[in-house]
Amino acid sequence: AGGGSVGDQVKREIVGIDPGAGLMKQTAQALKDYELSDWKLVEGSSAAMAAALDKAYKDEKPIIVTGWTPHWMFAKYKLKYLEDPKGTYGKDEEIHTVVRNGLKDAAPSAYAMLDRFEWTPDEMAVVMSAIADGKDPAEAAAQWVQDNAAKADEWVKELPGEAGKKLKLAYVAWDSEIASTNVVKQVLEGRLGYKVDLMQVEAGPMWAGIANGSADAMVAAWLPTTHEDYFEKYKGQYEDLGANLIGTKLGLVVPEYMEISSIEDLKT
Numbered sequence: 001a002g003g004g005s006v007g008d009q010v011k012r013e014i015v016g017i018d019p020g021a022g023l024m025k026q027t028a029q030a031l032k033d034y035e036l037s038d039w040k041l042v043e044g045s046s047a048a049m050a051a052a053l054d055k056a057y058k059d060e061k062p063i064i065v066t067g068w069t070p071h072w073m074f075a076k077y078k079l080k081y082l083e084d085p086k087g088t089y090g091k092d093e094e095i096h097t098v099v100r101n102g103l104k105d106a107a108p109s110a111y112a113m114l115d116r117f118e119w120t121p122d123e124m125a126v127v128m129s130a131i132a133d134g135k136d137p138a139e140a141a142a143q144w145v146q147d148n149a150a151k152a153d154e155w156v157k158e159l160p161g162e163a164g165k166k167l168k169l170a171y172v173a174w175d176s177e178i179a180s181t182n183v184v185k186q187v188l189e190g191r192l193g194y195k196v197d198l199m200q201v202e203a204g205p206m207w208a209g210i211a212n213g214s215a216d217a218m219v220a221a222w223l224p225t226t227h228e229d230y231f232e233k234y235k236g237q238y239e240d241l242g243a244n245l246i247g248t249k250l251g252l253v254v255p256e257y258m259e260i261s262s263i264e265d266l267k268t
């Protein structure tokens with residue numbers, strides 16, 4: 001890595017993702033909390049962040065990205081979270097399933113399956129990694145469902161099929177939610193006969209779509225902190241079916257070849 005401070009080496013830039021992500025709001029807050037007003041949070045997308053990380057890592061160059069667990073990047077690269085002594089990023093969280101009001105009557109079997117849907121960070125990582133290695137998301141999800149048939153069967157046990165009924169799942173193109181949304185689609189279609197459309201949007205329109213009923217469900221609500229603003233803004237206009245994954249983490253992530261260990265170290 002070149003000389004000078006970490007700030008000099010990364011041009012005081014943190015490579016972020018889509019602007020609507022709660023992780024970006026938390027990172028903007030971290031720049032304030034840690035008095036890093038001369039730093040810039042670069043907006044882009046989950047895919048662009050991954051590409052920037054890949055390029056820097058290959059050249060063993062310094063880089064700081066907004067990161068989260070579960071994510072395939074921790075399997076692909078040797079990375080570490082910067083310590084967050086001020087607690088800006090909060091504690092570990094959950095990903096919740098949120099559906100539109102009225103879904104229980106409109107599509108009872110889908111509602112029940114979505115209510116039962118729950119898996120672990122390791123299970124999600126299998127699908128995420130397959131997609132990161134170039135597999136089509138639907139194929140990676142279908143493979144996982146096939147390899148975990150018993151679990152998928154539990155999600156639909158004793159539920160009557162609703163062949164041909166249409167459903168729309170909203171999601172944001174975060175690697176974690178591409179994986180979970182495709183797995184849910186595979187099970188709803190394969191085992192209950194639904195025709196599931198996937199609507200890829202930003203986080204704001206995803207929550208708005210559930211609230212106004214233009215989308216039926218999403219498995220992408222990061223709570224209690226990350227999506228708190230949306231959770232409060234649309235309160236009463238959705239039904240929270242609880243966690244579908246427990247043990248997430250968000251923060252600033254760097255390759256292990258960088259010496260820094262805390263967000264405090266960026267100030268130098």
Ligand SMILES: C[SH](C)CC(=O)O
Pocket residue numbers: 017020021022023024068174176203222226227
């Ligand atoms: C990018 S995390 C998957 C979710 C969020 O920060 O909004």
